[in-house]
Amino acid sequence: MQTENLSQRTAETLRAQILEEKKYRPGEKLPNENELAESLGISRTTLREAIRTLASEGLLEVRRGRGTFVAGELDRVAAESVNMQELVRMQVTLRDLYEARMIFEPQAAALACKRATDEEIERILALGAECQRQLQIDPRGKNRIASESAFHGAIIKAAHNDFLSQFMPTLTQTIEQTFALNYNLDVIAEDAYKDHILIMDFLKKRDARGVKSAVTVHLHHAVQHEQISFEEL
Amino acid sequence: MQTENLSQRTAETLRAQILEEKKYRPGEKLPNENELAESLGISRTTLREAIRTLASEGLLEVRRGRGTFVAGELDRVAAESVNMQELVRMQVTLRDLYEARMIFEPQAAALACKRATDEEIERILALGAECQRQLQIDPRGKNRIASESAFHGAIIKAAHNDFLSQFMPTLTQTIEQTFALNYNLDVIAEDAYKDHILIMDFLKKRDARGVKSAVTVHLHHAVQHEQISFEEL
């Protein structure tokens, strides 16, 4: 599979030289572009495209008039992102992703229960009601899925944790993207309807433990058709 | 602050045209490089560097011989990564990050308890012992911190969840990076020593709930000097 182009292959070569071979240390200056290109046996144009890729990843830092440098260790750490694309490529299993979701979504819901403002609770309930309506109209429709995400999203948001707020949608969307196909929406619909009632009830009462359990159950329902088994936690 | 170079400014222009102006829709093909460069009033070289940046972010997909395309909606979602650098920039608070850690790490430890091979348990115990040694030698030394990370990391890894294995180190390193400074290592050391014993004991017995609680306590000890208060979960 010689499908990748030269500039991308070069980017990988450099990445390996930095990260694995440690040919260039954090903070160290790379040879200038002309030298480096020649030593790699490629044109400067191609090298520059490779450098752009690595700079965009945060591994390199290009300073005009001075040179190109390997990012310092701290910056490098910060650059290590959780890239969903990567995860898909490295074949992280659905089980792993769902497991992660099952760990933190119920907890986030519990937090929401304690931290949500009254307005937020109202909004969540409204979204939940809309969700129930969509479930009855067309359990397989796009609107149903959208309203469900909105419902879940509003709950997460009410947890008032910026990290979770940003992280959660990425995870759930990745899950949906990867496996939206073999999802049996009809079967799930009945369970979902009842689950939502539970979740909303507990939210109204601000019963954190109740919400947490209800969300856990809800996620189990959503996943039980995937023949994934989860351990007790 | 006209500091950014033209190719990067062009990347931002294109990003805005796609994300905000919606001039190009998901899946849509961009004009070819010659036309686009001309219409932007820049050289093809510069445009290509901008495209590399966006392609590396996952927003564009370049197909040789066919053209350059805006990533489909699904792919785009996958490209949305949780970038720690971003999070730091948007001032996600330490509390948020730690809260996330407190949600994930104890559960991960519990999973490890059930899924670790005997060899993994052995290795974790060895790392734990090393950690204890370092704690006595020099509670503030670099080695102590490194061995502690190794210990925690090995536990996470034993959970056999590829997602968590990639995600947790990023989270913990970000936390450490952000506030390694105002860490009172001396005070923590005593607690840590006892916590480690607990954690290792429960691991040996493969008591998942025990480990989970012990890790929770450990994290609370690590954070209690930061004057962050956490809700009950």
Add this chain to the structure above:
DNA sequence: ATTCTAATAGTTGTCATACAACTATTATAG
């Protein structure tokens, strides 16, 4: 008519070269 093949148009990939623009150092003038 159908299928295979070859030509072709459209596109990205790579190269070589030149010069502009910026940065840091060194040499020079005052």
Add this chain to the structure above:
DNA sequence: CTATAATAGTTGTATGACAACTATTAGAAT
């Protein structure tokens, strides 16, 4: 000794050319 100018080193941008790949189209063979 200081301020300024020259200079060397480096990245940034532009141009033009051609290679390599993809999809379509035209044409030939069946």
